[in-house]
Amino acid sequence: MPSFTDAIRTVGSGLHISCEVQAGARENVFPSGYNSWRETIGISITAPPVDGRANAAIILLIAEVMGVQRSSISIISGVHSNRKVIRIEGMSLSDCIEILHPFFS
Known part of the structure; x- marks a missing residue:
């Protein structure tokens, strides 16, 4: 299984994804990388944290x-x-991995 999956956990009827956000970025990007030390998937957002x-x-x-x-x-x-x-309600781990895997290949 790809390493980015360490940031994703099945909880009840959905998923929990651990993320690290860069607000005020130049563009909106998800996923914007993977931090293996923190086991977080990156998100870049142009909006300010206000x-x-x-x-x-x-x-x-x-x-x-x-x-x-x-x-x-x-x-x-x-x-x-x-x-x-x-939290993403109603999504399976396999569906999530299938969607995100191409971004990490």
Whole structure:
């Protein structure tokens, strides 16, 4: 299994993805790399970390990449931090790996 999968865990009926966010970046990118030491998948967001704008942009970007509704995504940890745990409700680990694997090849 690819190393980036260390950042993804099945929890109940969904997934938790450990992420590291760079807000105020030049472009929106998910995934933007993998930190094997922290076991986090990178996210770059153009929105600043002000008034929840970066968090809203993260949810929108992940929904687009993963092909799910925004309502199925939530930030369960790290709302005010650059290290976050993102929950995707109703997605299997195998589906997630299939979607993300080409970005890490």
